[in-house]
Amino acid sequence: MITGALRQTGRLFALAAEVVRAVFRRPFQFREFVEQFWFVASVTILPAALVSIPFGAVIALQVGSLTEQLGAQSFTGGASVLAVVQQASPLIVALLIAGAGGSAICADLGSRRIREELDAMEVMGVSPVQRLVVPRVLAAMGVAVLLNGLVSVVGILGGYFFNVIMQGGTPGAYLASFSALAQLPDLYVSELKALVFGFIAGIVAAYRGLNPRGGPKGVGDAVNQSVVITFLLLFFVNMVMTAVYLQIVPPKGG
Amino acid sequence: MGIEVVVEGLTKSFGKQSIWRDVSLTLPAGEVSVMLGPSGTGKTVFLKSLIGLLKPEKGRVLINGVDMVNSPERDIYETRKLFGLMFQDGALFGSMSLFDNIAFPLREHTRKKESEIRRIVMERIEVVGLLGAEGKLPGEISGGMRKRAGLARALVLDPQIILCDEPDSGLDPVRTAYISQLLIDLNAQLDATMLIVTHNLDIAATVPDNMGMLFLRELVTFGPREVLLTSDEPVVSQFLGGRREGPIGMSEEKDAATLAAEADAAPSAPAAPRVIVPQLEPSPGLPPRRAAARRRERVMGMIDSLPPAARSAIRETYAKGSEAATLPMPTAGSGA
Numbered sequence: 001m002i003t004g005a006l007r008q009t010g011r012l013f014a015l016a017a018e019v020v021r022a023v024f025r026r027p028f029q030f031r032e033f034v035e036q037f038w039f040v041a042s043v044t045i046l047p048a049a050l051v052s053i054p055f056g057a058v059i060a061l062q063v064g065s066l067t068e069q070l071g072a073q074s075f076t077g078g079a080s081v082l083a084v085v086q087q088a089s090p091l092i093v094a095l096l097i098a099g100a101g102g103s104a105i106c107a108d109l110g111s112r113r114i115r116e117e118l119d120a121m122e123v124m125g126v127s128p129v130q131r132l133v134v135p136r137v138l139a140a141m142g143v144a145v146l147l148n149g150l151v152s153v154v155g156i157l158g159g160y161f162f163n164v165i166m167q168g169g170t171p172g173a174y175l176a177s178f179s180a181l182a183q184l185p186d187l188y189v190s191e192l193k194a195l196v197f198g199f200i201a202g203i204v205a206a207y208r209g210l211n212p213r214g215g216p217k218g219v220g221d222a223v224n225q226s227v228v229i230t231f232l233l234l235f236f237v238n239m240v241m242t243a244v245y246l247q248i249v250p251p252k253g254g
Numbered sequence: 255m256g257i258e259v260v261v262e263g264l265t266k267s268f269g270k271q272s273i274w275r276d277v278s279l280t281l282p283a284g285e286v287s288v289m290l291g292p293s294g295t296g297k298t299v300f301l302k303s304l305i306g307l308l309k310p311e312k313g314r315v316l317i318n319g320v321d322m323v324n325s326p327e328r329d330i331y332e333t334r335k336l337f338g339l340m341f342q343d344g345a346l347f348g349s350m351s352l353f354d355n356i357a358f359p360l361r362e363h364t365r366k367k368e369s370e371i372r373r374i375v376m377e378r379i380e381v382v383g384l385l386g387a388e389g390k391l392p393g394e395i396s397g398g399m400r401k402r403a404g405l406a407r408a409l410v411l412d413p414q415i416i417l418c419d420e421p422d423s424g425l426d427p428v429r430t431a432y433i434s435q436l437l438i439d440l441n442a443q444l445d446a447t448m449l450i451v452t453h454n455l456d457i458a459a460t461v462p463d464n465m466g467m468l469f470l471r472e473l474v475t476f477g478p479r480e481v482l483l484t485s486d487e488p489v490v491s492q493f494l495g496g497r498r499e500g501p502i503g504m505s506e507e508k509d510a511a512t513l514a515a516e517a518d519a520a521p522s523a524p525a526a527p528r529v530i531v532p533q534l535e536p537s538p539g540l541p542p543r544r545a546a547a548r549r550r551e552r553v554m555g556m557i558d559s560l561p562p563a564a565r566s567a568i569r570e571t572y573a574k575g576s577e578a579a580t581l582p583m584p585t586a587g588s589g590a
Contacts, residue, residue, distance in 0.1 A: 116345035119302070120339070120341060120345035120346075123305055123334055123337060124407075124411075125335040125359075131362075
């Protein structure tokens with residue numbers, strides 16, 4: 001049981017290492033990369049924007065009501081913005097990349113595996129990792145980084161709207177507290193998180209897709225598992241990255 | 255000329271289930287070999303092990319000095335370019351048209367111009383008789399057409415070693431005859447080493463130079479076709495005769511009690527002596543198979559070590575010599 005789990009973990013890391021190596025191997029599958037990039041972007045942009053508006057709003061409302069009770073209402077902007085940029089935005093992005101993009105990648109690779117397409121590719125001396133997995137993982141990472149910017153902006157606008165319109169905050173206080181607390185490293189770490197999460201989502205989806213167990217039903221199970229495993233990993237990695245960030249980057253307000 | 259494939263002591267199991275043990279054989283360069291065996295004896299696993307898709311626990315598969323089992327992945331990928339493998343159901347890429355499927359190996363491994371690729375691909379498509387279907391997706395054509403498209407894709411890089419996984423499954427007898435002729439014609443044109451895995455008796459009787467049989471986790475025998483065709487080993491004669499009486503049961507082997515009961519029961523109609531059908535010749539207009547001459551020399555060299563029945567069968571075959579019957583087969587591809 002435990003050795004089984006360790007073996008799976010080991011193989012997952014082996015695939016990750018193989019993908020990283022294959023990224024630098026010529027020829028780079030540019031066409032496949034563009035197609036996958038476009039596909040992942042097209043299935044994630046709209047849901048990401050739609051999710052981030054209410055998410056920004058919830059944080060604004062919640063933080064707003066808390067700061068109001070503490071008498072620090074003018075700092076609502078800064079607090080909610082930090083929460084959106086650093087935490088909410090990379091996670092929303094990752095959930096959508098894993099849920100919409102990763103599941104499609106996993107199902108695609110899984111069905112190719114059971115149709116023996118991947119075997120055929122290997123027989124023809126073409127590595128499926130280089131030909132198929134690398135472009136998909138890079139596409140997931142690229143879309144995650146770009147999408148993270150979109151979600152941050154939309155989330156901040158949503159928070160601004162709800163704070164100013166619904167809770168009677170003043171625009172000036174919102175913006176002033178924003179620039180008082182936020183600093184550029186917040187954005188950097190946010191983008192770094194999105195990049196790492198995109199990588200994890202892509203690798204897990206590819207790993208489960210390349211190794212489905214037992215026919216078409218196995219592909220369905222693999223898709224399901226890939227999303228769950230990705231979520232588990234994401235939240236754990238997010239915790240570690242946040243802890244490290246708080247240790248090494250001094251807060252601006254302090 | 256094709257490349258010799260040497261298999262030494264190959265053993266494969268999935269978990270506790272052993273598939274076959276200690277399989278050793280040599281596929282002579284440029285000759286056509288057939289691997290027979292009842293369903294579920296690991297014939298496909300054997301094919302996939304030859305090409306390095308599956309890793310047997312023990313043994314070696316040597317091709318040009320590269321061991322497909324234990325060599326570094328990089329060498330295995332290089333060596334695979336010498337292979338053409340025809341999968342059981344074609345294993346075509348579902349998202350590509352037949353043309354793109356067949357052009358795939360060329361686009362990946364060569365720097366040929368698109369016009370040249372088009373010429374080669376259309377040539378292969380014509381060989382397998384798929385002209386007019388090149389724009390279709392694999393999902394839009396019949397199983398037999400998928401098979402032939404898979405064969406065309408396997409051929410496009412002029413492989414030195416061609417492996418066919420059940421080329422007949424799902425085909426009617428007429429199409430199977432066409433495929434048999436096609437395989438022999440290909441051998442005459444490419445002089446490639448070929449291994450066909452099948453349980454079709456017509457292919458087994460007419461196509462190969464050499465035959466082997468897998469049963470009960472062992473390689474029963476492998477050698478010149480006459481050895482297997484004249485063999486009186488119970489497994490072989492039962493299989494070639496397609497009878498129920500014998501060691502092969504519905505699920506692999508029969509137990510001793512069933513066999514004894516069978517022996518006691520009144521013997522069913524005695525098996526007619528098997529006649530050795532002459533091997534297919536290349537279609538008229540094609541060059542003679544260069545492997546045939548090499549095989550003749552090889553087999554005559556080892557003839558004293560063969561069983562007497564096989565010896566006389568081989569002498570008989572070669573006595574007929576040059577006037578060997580050429581079956582009136584239409585050229586492959588037309589209308590199939």
